[in-house]
Structure formats: C-alpha cells, structure tokens
Amino acid sequence: MSDRIANAKLRGKIMTADEAAEFVNHGDKVGISGFTGAGYPKVLPGAIAEKAKAAHAKGDEFMIDLFTGASTADDCDGTLAEADAIRFRTPYQSDPILRSKINDGTTYYADYHLSESGMYVSEGFFGQMNVAIVEAVRITEEGHIVPSSSIGNNVEYLDEAEKIIIEVNSWQSENLEGMADVYRVGKLPNRKPIPITDPGQRIGTTYIDIDVDKVVAVVETNHPDRNAPFKPVDDVSKKIAANFLDFLEGEVRAGRLSYDKYIMQSGVGNVPNAVMSGLLDSKFENIKAYTEVIQDGMVDLIDSGKMTVASATSFSLSPEYANKMNAEASKYAKTIILRPQQVSNHPEVVRRIGLIATNGMVECDIYGNVNSTNVMGSRMMNGVGGSADFTRNAHISSFITQSEAKGGDISAIVPFVSHVDHTEQDVKVIITEYGYADLRGLAPRQRARKIIELSHPDYRPILEDYYDRALHYAKENKVMQTPHLLEEALSFHQRFVSTGSMKK
Template sequence: MQKTNWKDAYKAKLTTPQEAVKRIKSGDTVLLAHAAAEPKALVEAMLDNYKEYSNVTISHMISLGEGRYSKPDMKDHFRYVGWFTDPSTRASIHQGQGDFVPVFFSEIPGMIRSKTLPVDVFMVMVSQPDEEGICSVGVSCDYTMQAIKSAATVIAQINAEVPRVGGEAYVHIDAFDCIVEASHPLPEVFWGESDEKDVAIGRHCASLIDDGATLQLGMGGIPNAVLAALRNKKHLGIHSEMISDGAVELIRAGVIDCSEKSIDRGKVVVNFLYGSKKLYDFVDNNPMIELRPADYTNNPLVIRQNSKFVCINSAIEVDLWGQVNAGSLNGKIFSGVGGQVDFIRGAAMSEDSRGIAIIAMHAAAVKKDGTKLSKIVGSLKAGTLVTTSQHDVDYVITEYGIAGLKGKTVKERARLLIAIADPDFREELASAFEARFGEKY
C-alpha cells in the first residue's frame, strides 16, 4: 500500500471519541485492552454516552481506570464481566451486579478466536503509525492482537505516549474501523522500597536461580526484591507475562542479556508491560524487547522449552496440604488465576527437567486494625478458591525459609510449611497437624 493511500484511509477513519463510541450498540459485548493499554479517551466517551446504551457487557483483564461502568448507578446500562478483578471493579462482583469468568490467561486468545468469549467491539490504545501506516500495540499484546482480528468493530485510540514495541505487536491502520487521536501519559506504578521481609524472600529465591536461568516474575515488592538479589548472576533471561522497572536495571547492568535462552535467544519476551515512564521509555524501539500473545508466552508447551526455567508467583494463603489460594478473600473473588498455573505447569514439564516453580509470600499479613493473620493455614476455609492444586505446587518461600514440596508426603509437606510459617502461628499450626494426622508434630 502506498503512503498516500494509507494516509487517505487514516483521515477517512479519523473521528472524535464521542462519534467513535456511537458504534457501540445496546446488547454488545465491549472488550477493553488490558492494563496500561486501556484507551482512557474512549472509555470516558462511552461513559459520557451511557444513556444511549442498555445491557452492554464490559470485559477485560486488569483495569487501571476507575471502572465507572461497574458502579451501581450504571446497572441499567452496563454489566461488568471480568476475567480478572481489581480494586475498581471487584465490588460489582461482590454485590452481584457484575460477574466473573474463571479462565487461564493462556486460553484467552483462543477463546476469543472461537467466540467462547465473544467480542462485538474492541477498544484499544496504540502508538502513532509509522511511515507505512503500521502502529504498535505498545504495552499490551496479550489478547489484543486476537481481539483486533476477531471483533466486529475495532476502535483505536492513537496515543503519542505509547511506545513502539516489537514482536507480534504491529498492526496496520487498515485493521481499525475508526480512529481517535488522544494523547496522555500512560498509567504508572511505583512499588517503593522493598521491606526486610521482601529482601529475605528475595535472597531465598535467588539461592535457587542458576546463572543462565530464564525467569518469569510478576510485579510488586517481592519480585523487585528477587531481581535486586540477582545482581551477581550472569546471563539471565526473561520469558514472562510482564516486566516492570526492576528488570530494566538488570538489563542495563548486563545481568539479564538473554544470551543463554534456549528459545527466543537475545530477546526479553512478555505479553504486557506495566511500570513507570522509565520502563515505557526503555522499551520504546528497543529491539531486545518483544511482545507476544498470551497463548505463546503463557503456553506451557512453549514455557517448557526454556532451559533452567524459574517462575515466581504469589499467594494469599497456602494450607498444610500445599493448596494455594491466590484468587479469593473471605469467600469472595479477589483477583483471578492469571498466568500462575500456566507457568507452574510449564516449569514442571520442562524439557531439561530443571524447571522450578516458586510461590513467594510473606509468612503473615497485617490488617488495617493491626491484627496479624498467618498466610500458612491449617485448612482453607469453605468457599475459598484453590488457584494451584497441591499436585502442582513445587516450592513455597517466606522470609523464614524455603519449603520444597515436590515428591514429599502430605505429612512432610505440612512439617516443611509449618517450619517457614510466622513463629507466632507455629504452635497453632502444629495442633492442626496433630489433629489431621493423629501424630505429634
């Protein structure tokens, strides 16, 4: 296509946010791009136009917006159906106005393709087009590329702040039904300094990571502490759902160079990005960073090909059987499975038999009123969701140590978990052990 042709087509598709959202019809399912790629200008225009809609379903993974479509005053117009939940939308599920779809992150692109998860309108934020009319989806490839292909209507917000990131992240403006130009800074997150517990957990995790390992980490204090503890390692790689600012420092220091990865050598492979402007500037036109869809990054059959693969995920609580709850709190949906099980199973299936899966968490949580709760519990309460089964769990790490559960009996597992529990709760857990197994702890 000649440059003049695509530019003419671009001008023909260019419209205002208010006009673009008129393409949404009552009864439609509207999918929003994930996390930092949520098209703020389009969402705000849709909400301003709310009186024109009834029974519009809004779906997405994490939203970094206000989630106004999920609030009680919007119930006659919008219904939120989440694939993961966050503070802006969680209450609607708890109150019964919204709903939740349990789904592995790796399955989402395929479920969009098969229309198991139907999409009528997809709203996405992308970079400015290059000289050939090609945009980058920038900070969210996960289900974005498949949604662009599958949705009946695709509305794109062009944001000059969106970085151009490579991999399977490029899309020509021909794929968009209408285009809106609206630039604003991307959402940022600053995790602050890791505390003493994070640092201890980071050291424990680092002790299991060899030079040349390929890593999957999430976001937050513990992953950043793990990265900080890896400064003396060599030739690490990344194959993950995402990276944040902590990874940037190790890449710049040469610790993460991806030179010994068994697949995608030399490339940091993720499906979305979320951090500060430092991260977004770092990945812009950086040939080392590649975005791939979630059915590649999170596919256990792909993950297993990474040599010395180590995945690190978190939990709300772990019981003495070794069952992990990472998605519910007090019997209510709190988040979702995300990619935890995808990566744990990929590590377990590793071709070199050197895959390691870690659940890393503080031994106890402190509520706002100062009450301390053990995150290692005798049994999960009724109504608690099991995110990762006892059969899948490998290592559990707290600030008090490492519990390697693979190949251990249920009694051995329970003893190992009690040993890394907060000392204030070990006597209580020992009693639970004795009641369950009929022998002294």
C-alpha cells in the same frame, strides 16, 4: 498526530471519543487492549461510561460484556464499573470499584487462565465479538497497527470483532515500534508448534495487520499509562528475596542450574519486584526472562547487564520507569520483546524453555495447595491471571509471600486453603521471610512440617497443634495420606469471619 496515522483511509475516520462511543451499544461484547495498567484505551471507556449514565438516567438499560488482556486502570475498569456499565468481565482485573461490583453481584466475572482467554474468543466460546477498542503507537501506511505498551489479547479481538476503534496515543513513544513480535497461534485443530526454543527468538511481525474496512473510528489521545509506583523494599521483602536466592544457590549446588542459565518468570507485585532487585547483587549472569510483564526490577537487571533478554506481553512499570521506557525505548527494544499473551503464556513454550516461575499468592495450606484469588473462599481479589499458565508448566514453580497480612490478623499459611487455584501437584516451592520449603519428591505428610516452619511464629503453634491432632486422627482411622480434621480444616477462616482475626 497526522504523522502517526499514515493510512489515508483511516485518517478520514478521525473523530472524538464521544462520537466513537456511539458505535458501542447495550449488550455488546467489547474487547479492549490493556494489560496490568499498560496499553489500555484512555478515552473511550470514559465516553462509554457517560453514555451508560445517560441511558440509566432515562430508565434504559446499558451494560456491555468487557474483555481485556488483564487488568487496566481506574480510568478504564474503574470508570466503567462506577457507571454500572459492565455486565460481564473477563479474564483478570484489579480495580477496587470493579472488584466491589463483582463481589456485590452487579457484575459477572469469569476468572480464566490468560493463555486461554484469547483462544476462547477465537473459537466463539463467548459468541460474536462486536467491538474491538485498541490503543496504538501509530497506524502504518498499509493500515497496520503498531502496538503500544502491551499486546495482550489484541490480535484475537481485532480478528474477531465486527467493528474496530483505534486510539492512537501520542504519549506512547514511537520508538516502541519494533519491540512487538506478533505471531498468530492459529485456530484449532492441528495447530503448528510455536517455533520458540529461546526467550530471545523473534517469530512474527512488529505490527498487527487488520481488516481496514472494519475500522469505524480513529481517536487521537495523549494520555499516560496509569501504573502505580512500587512500594520501597522493606525488611520482610528483603528476607523473602534472600530466601529465594538461597533456593537458587541450592539448585546450583545440586547441578540443576548454573549461574549463566537462569530463565525466569515473575508475577506482578511488590514482593516479586523485590526478588528481582535482589538478583542485582547475586552471582547470576546472562539471566533471561520469559514472562508476562516487565517490571521495574527487570529493567534494572537489563540496565546492569545481568539480564540479556526479556520476553513478555506487557509492561507493569512505575510512573518513573514508564517515562524512562518511553524516553529510551529504542535502546530497550534490543533486549525486550512484547508478544501476544497467547504466546507469552503458552504452556507449550513454557514447558519447552524450562524456566523457574515465581508468583504471589493469597494463602497456601500445610500440604501445598495454593489460593491466588479468593479471600476467605468467596471474596474475589483480582484473579488467577497467568500464574497457573506458568505454575503447571514451568521447570520449577515457586510461590512467595509474607507470612501474615492485615496487621497479623491473617496467616498466609492455613490448615486448608479456602479456595484452590494451584493444586499440590503443581506447587514445588513455597517461600516466606522465614525460609523456603522445597516440596519436590515429598509426600503430603513430609511437606506439612516444612511448610508450617514458614508460618509466622504467632501462628506456628496453632498449625502444629492442628497437624498433630489431624495426624492422631488419621492413624486411628487409617487415613494417613493427607491428614485433616474436617470440622477444623477451615477454622482459621471461620475465626477471622467471626472475630476479625485468625488468631485464637
């Protein structure tokens, strides 16, 4: 490990996780590395959780405000949440224990767009950042940090924090060095344009330079990222992927896309990963990605030669593919670029590049509004993440989903969404296993029938009945733009809450 800590001053600050946790106090604002289960600190969260438990046993308070890049893992978010050590959390999470604490009111949660969360820290929106805890592949002779498998908001936390704790993880391959492209966006006002016009451009450094004097502890670890395996591609996912490819083929026929000019963004999850698998057998070549995560399907596209470059802020790989990335990091560094999320998700760059965005959702309504976050309107699932960064600014914004959930008791298409994350103005294409609805150039009443056709057959008659009666009411009352029956607009959700199913 001494080879990985090349700075003599910082070698003198090596200590245990329990010792380093003493620098974290009740009420601190703590910014940590980590994004979709990659690159998060592996041992400090557990040590902080034990400190919280000890304080609570004495009747003392101990909770921190926790800032990340996105979701982490059970041994970070989950461990801290279980210890009731998180007072406030932002910007994105996916841990079931933390989710329960958010929904039962133990933890405050602010669901911010990922492209903005680092900027809010830099601008002092949350107050002074007390501690930054960041995982590194190694520390250079100059004291620079070489990021591990994610970058996220690391730059902002390291710049703004009063104290820095570095976890140097020997599990992470040293060959990840060179993959990072660290560029500081700068503070407001009058920022300079981010000089990216192609996903493959490098504009920064392969390390994060820090104020070495702020480092209070260095902790050595040897722990893997905790990424979950993707589910096998089932028939429904294959149909969704085929429908997405049909949409892309339509864009080629219309002259808006060519087989060698596809630039993609893909959200996290099994269905988006299945879509990328579908691209392997497609006519598309020279695919480029400007996105926030590298998933298994994207690695397969790179291996096949179909994808020539992938720019992101993090990996989101299965354990098998994470080990593969570690073993072959030097090879993948030729095609993969990891950037700070304020760059990877920046609306300016997304709009300029002209990519096609693909994200998942909880539900959409018959007019194209999308809910990505709240089940039944109030129960937080994970968060909006970076989906809105890409949805509003992409050349084409698509959402993909299975038509039903919970064994058929929940329809992904409803009369009106119970929570709005993406408005009808931003949503261009909806895709399920029953086809796709291209909403571009259509008024709300023209969209409704197309979207209803994507619903599960069990729900299609109910949706058609609702829309027909809403249309009749609208004609009688001369309110034709977006017909609704207000007393029934959330009837699907009310029925589920009352009976456990949206079905009549």
